[in-house]
Amino acid sequence: MNWCARYAGLIAVMAVTLIGFPITRDVTIPKGTFGPEPIVLSAAQVKHGEVLAGIGLVALVAALVTLYLNQRLVLRISDAALGAFSKKLAEKVHGMIEHFAEGLHIFRRGADLAKSVLWSLATWGCFVLCACTFMQAFGITWFWYTPFVLQTLLAVFLIAPIMPGMVGQFHIPIVLAIVATSPQTTPSDAKAVAIVAHLLNLIPIIVSGLICLYMENLGLTELGRDIRHAEDDEAAGAKTSSNGE
Numbered sequence: 001m002n003w004c005a006r007y008a009g010l011i012a013v014m015a016v017t018l019i020g021f022p023i024t025r026d027v028t029i030p031k032g033t034f035g036p037e038p039i040v041l042s043a044a045q046v047k048h049g050e051v052l053a054g055i056g057l058v059a060l061v062a063a064l065v066t067l068y069l070n071q072r073l074v075l076r077i078s079d080a081a082l083g084a085f086s087k088k089l090a091e092k093v094h095g096m097i098e099h100f101a102e103g104l105h106i107f108r109r110g111a112d113l114a115k116s117v118l119w120s121l122a123t124w125g126c127f128v129l130c131a132c133t134f135m136q137a138f139g140i141t142w143f144w145y146t147p148f149v150l151q152t153l154l155a156v157f158l159i160a161p162i163m164p165g166m167v168g169q170f171h172i173p174i175v176l177a178i179v180a181t182s183p184q185t186t187p188s189d190a191k192a193v194a195i196v197a198h199l200l201n202l203i204p205i206i207v208s209g210l211i212c213l214y215m216e217n218l219g220l221t222e223l224g225r226d227i228r229h230a231e232d233d234e235a236a237g238a239k240t241s242s243n244g245e
Helices: 008-020 043-069 071-083 087-108 110-137 146-159 171-181 187-215 220-244
Strands: 027-029 039-041
Touching: 008 043, 008 110, 008 146, 027 171, 043 071, 043 087, 071 087, 110 146, 110 187, 146 171, 171 187
Parallel strands: none
Antiparallel strands: 027 039
């Protein structure tokens, strides 16, 4: 499944979050959650954040549609805008957009698009159900929109460069979503949910990775050596390209 269909479910989850999360009061993150002092976000601040996120979501969909209808126009705009600052950057983004647009070919076949989008919706639906299960297991009182807020924040945090083992990067959005939408939940309970959810997500990744290593007859030592060689080759190639310029 290409990126177009893969993120259809995420876009749906984000849309539900923006529409369903009610902003009727200030959001207070209790003291001891992320520091010795409580963090208070006014209802106006949260509302403004939702509006900006909504505009960004609409802009993203509009950009995808424009890219599908007129890829050359998007490339010309990108080249002109970025080329004024850096020709090298413009060329890099040009290649990224072309690669990015390759996923749009799925829209040419309605049946394939429908199957991929439904699969994406089902996948993200499973993520939402998993969040519900974790919170229910810890006896947390949550609202119907809480798992959608949780998945949206988690997706946003994971866009950033991956921290080793996603420590903190995985936990913060879960804790933030729970304490922000369910004020009666203690920070310790929210952190317990985040830790258990992280561990349960890591187990299948580690197991599948070890199985793949076994099937490829590779060990962790050989894998590390191959990664270092690949990094050295990439660095050498970048240095040669830089000298050529």
